[in-house]
C-alpha cells in the first residue's frame with residue numbers, strides 16, 4: 001500500500017510504533033493468552049494498566065498530587081454538560097470565553113444548567129485579557145485553549161486574579177506542550193485528537209472542586225464517583241485506555257512534552273511560512289493567535305479549493321477539508337505527525353500553485 005498522509009482533525013493519526021505494538025500483541029496481551037479486547041476490566045492485569053495509565057500521565061504532564069486524574073466517556077461534548085453539573089454547586093452562573101465553534105457549543109450546552117455570562121465574544125482572534133468582562137461570582141470560567149475548527153490557539157494562560165476556578169478545554173492540544181497545572185482548576189480533553197483513539201475523555205480536576213455537583217448529576221457523569229473509584233465506576237473503554245497508555249510511553253520516548261512542543265512549533269512554522277510566502281494561499285489569522293495544531297487556510301481563488309482537495313486526495317493527502325461551518329482547507333498536525341509529512345504537504349502545495357497559479 002502506498003503511503004497516506006493523514007491530516008485528519010480527529011480521530012487522527014496515531015504514532016506508528018503504537019499501532020505496531022498494538023498489532024503485535026492484539027491476540028495475546030501481556031502474556032495472558034487473550035486479547036486486550038477480551039480482557040475483563042476487573043482482571044488484575046487490567047487494573048494494573050489503569051494505575052499505570054494514571055501514573056504515567058501524572059509524571060509526563062507533571063500533575064501535582066492534589067489534582068485527580070479521571071478517565072471518563074462522552075467525549076468533549078460530554079464535558080460541556082458535565083462541567084456545569086459538577087461545578088455549579090450553589091452558584092447560578094458561569095463565565096464563558098467564546099471565540100470559535102467549540103467554545104460557542106460549550107456555552108450553549110451550559111445554558112441548560114445556568115446563566116452563561118459571555119465574558120468576551122470574538123471571531124478569528126484569541127481575545128486579549130483586557131477585553132474580558134469576568135464575573136467574580138461565577139461558578140467557574142471556561143475557555144477553549146485550541147479552537148480546532150477556527151485555527152486559533154491561546155499562547156498564554158489567562159491570569160484572571162480572582163478565586164473563580166479556571167477550566168480549559170484542551171481537547172485538541174493537550175500533551176502538545178508542557179503545562180503548569182497549578183494555573184488551572186480543571187482541564188478536559190477527549191483523547192481522539194492528540195493522544196489516543198476515541199472513547200476516552202480525560203478530566204484533571206483539583207480535589208477541592210469535587211463536592212459541588214448538582215444532586216441530579218448521573219453517577220457516570222460524577223467526578224467524585226470517578227475519583228473515588230480511580231475511574232473504575234463502569235466498564236471503561238479498555239482498548240482506548242490501553243492505546244492511550246502506549247501513546248504516553250511513546251511521548252516519553254520522544255523526549256517528553258518540551259521536545260514535542262519544539263517539534264510542533266517547527267512543523268507549524270514550516271506550513272505557515274509556505275502559506276505566507278505565497279499570494280496563492282492565505283491565512284487570515286494574526287501570527288500570535290494561530291494554532292500550531294490545526295492550520296486553516298484558503299486559496300485566494302476560492303473556486304480552486306475543490307480542485308485542490310481532489311488533487312491532494314490523489315496524491316494521498318487526506319483529511320484536509322475545512323470544517324463545514326467555515327469551509328476552506330485545514331491541516332491538522334498533532335504530535336504523531338512527523339515533520340517529513342508536513343514538508344511533503346508544503347511541496348504538494350508549491351506544485352499545485354505552479355500548475356494552477
Ligand SMILES: *Cc1c(COP(=O)(O)O)cnc(C)c1O
Nearest residue numbers: 075076077078102148171172190
Ligand atoms: C473535537 C472537540 C470537541 C468535541 O469532542 P467530541 O469528543 O466529539 O465530543 C470539543 N472541544 C474541542 C476543542 C474539540 O476539538
